[in-house]
Amino acid sequence: MEDKSQYGRMLKKENLRNTSHRQSILEALEASKEPVSAETLYLTLREKGISISMSTVYRALDVLAEKNIIVKTDFTDNNKSLFEIKREEHRHHLVCVKCRSVIPVMECPFHEYARALERQFGFSITGHKLEMYGYCRKCSESMDKSGNAP
Amino acid sequence: MEDKSQYGRMLKKENLRNTSHRQSILEALEASKEPVSAETLYLTLREKGISISMSTVYRALDVLAEKNIIVKTDFTDNNKSLFEIKREEHRHHLVCVKCRSVIPVMECPFHEYARALERQFGFSITGHKLEMYGYCRKCSESMDKSGNAP
DNA sequence: GTGCAAATGCGAATCAGTCGCATTAAGGAG
DNA sequence: CTCCTTAATGCGACTGATTCGCATTTGCAC
Ligand SMILES: [Zn+2]
Ligand SMILES: [Zn+2]
Ligand SMILES: [Zn+2]
Ligand SMILES: [Zn+2]
Numbered sequence: 100m101e102d103k104s105q106y107g108r109m110l111k112k113e114n115l116r117n118t119s120h121r122q123s124i125l126e127a128l129e130a131s132k133e134p135v136s137a138e139t140l141y142l143t144l145r146e147k148g149i150s151i152s153m154s155t156v157y158r159a160l161d162v163l164a165e166k167n168i169i170v171k172t173d174f175t176d177n178n179k180s181l182f183e184i185k186r187e188e189h190r191h192h193l194v195c196v197k198c199r200s201v202i203p204v205m206e207c208p209f210h211e212y213a214r215a216l217e218r219q220f221g222f223s224i225t226g227h228k229l230e231m232y233g234y235c236r237k238c239s240e241s242m243d244k245s246g247n248a249p
Numbered sequence: 250m251e252d253k254s255q256y257g258r259m260l261k262k263e264n265l266r267n268t269s270h271r272q273s274i275l276e277a278l279e280a281s282k283e284p285v286s287a288e289t290l291y292l293t294l295r296e297k298g299i300s301i302s303m304s305t306v307y308r309a310l311d312v313l314a315e316k317n318i319i320v321k322t323d324f325t326d327n328n329k330s331l332f333e334i335k336r337e338e339h340r341h342h343l344v345c346v347k348c349r350s351v352i353p354v355m356e357c358p359f360h361e362y363a364r365a366l367e368r369q370f371g372f373s374i375t376g377h378k379l380e381m382y383g384y385c386r387k388c389s390e391s392m393d394k395s396g397n398a399p
Numbered sequence: 400g401t402g403c404a405a406a407t408g409c410g411a412a413t414c415a416g417t418c419g420c421a422t423t424a425a426g427g428a429g
Numbered sequence: 430c431t432c433c434t435t436a437a438t439g440c441g442a443c444t445g446a447t448t449c450g451c452a453t454t455t456g457c458a459c
Contacts, residue, residue: 115405115406116404116405116406116455116456116457117456117457118405118406118407118455118456119455120406120407121406136446137446137447138446150408151407151408152407152408152409153408153409153446153447154407154408154409154410154447154448154449155406155407155408157446157447157448158406158407158448159406159407161447161448178328178330178415178416178445178446179445179446180328180446180447193366193370193372193374195372202370202372204366204370206362208358208359208362212356212358213381216343216354216381220343220352220354220385220386221385221386221389222343222345222352222381222383222384222385222386223383223384223389224343224381224382224383225382225383225384226381226382226383227379227380227381227382228378228379228380228382229359229377229378229379230377230378231363231366231372231374231376231377231378232374232375232376232377232378233372233373233374233375233376234372234373234375235370235371235372236370236371236372239371239373265436265437266424266425266426266435266436266437267425267426268424268425268436268437268438270437270438271437286415287415287416288415300439301438301439302438302439302440303415303416303439304416304417304418304438304439304440304441305437305438305439307415307416307417308417308437308438309437309438311416311417328414328415328446328447329415330415330416
């Protein structure tokens, strides 16, 4: 999103007050290339000189996720939740199980599959999450060299 | 898996000792129709009269997941990990965000997609997880009646 | 401006999961 | 079968992410 009033409108539409902290959080998420944890976000904001508390960060993230303005993701492993702006494009992720790097992927081949399942189970699908695990190029190469099979 | 010696072999193959607790855990997971949390599993075992501690449950689940004998899954929301036996068939899940019921789904349409991504990113995919969120038949119906849109 | 509910800060509390260490028991060698 | 090594277990303390209660502040409708 481009300008701040954009966020104001999104918040108002969801009956959320347009507070400076929510603005800052949305801007920071917008600026981030990849999903961030609550703590990372908190530290980023502090570095920018914004005085905010962890509880506020958590509460804002929760309500924004609930209202579908941001997306909450849990990659296994470090049991920390990650958050990212909901961009118009829906994304999936390739997660390297070795170095933990995350590659976002744009394409989603999912729509027909979803419709078929809805018919089959009478289930109304509102969203989905696809995460793929494996080894990134760098890690597979380093393992090839060291002889450790993935 | 059918008989217990099967588990013994699987464990041995991974250099894990074939302990009675691991047997019990694998049997309980085998018997369960859906993924269970460590705590649920613990309670199930206690009810069966098996004396075991939570640490053992957690440790066993960890090592079994690491060795790829069971699968660890994190659905968001209650931030508890769930575990299930790795059946020969790979599954996805439909998770009802209202009543939390889980419907396992057999079909996986992702193989070609996965191959394409591997080529595109030089990423070696070893597994993936797809979770779909929405409302089960019962919950959509009850909401239709009450006038609450999903 | 005024008033009120929503949002925030702070610290305490919760709670899934982990760890250290002493004890038990698999399972291989003889 | 017995002994020995070492993995596995139990127990309780601990951790670290997230949540909660409550007093205070702030957005915003009128
Ligand atoms: Zn990597
Ligand atoms: Zn998708
Ligand atoms: Zn339901
Ligand atoms: Zn699949």
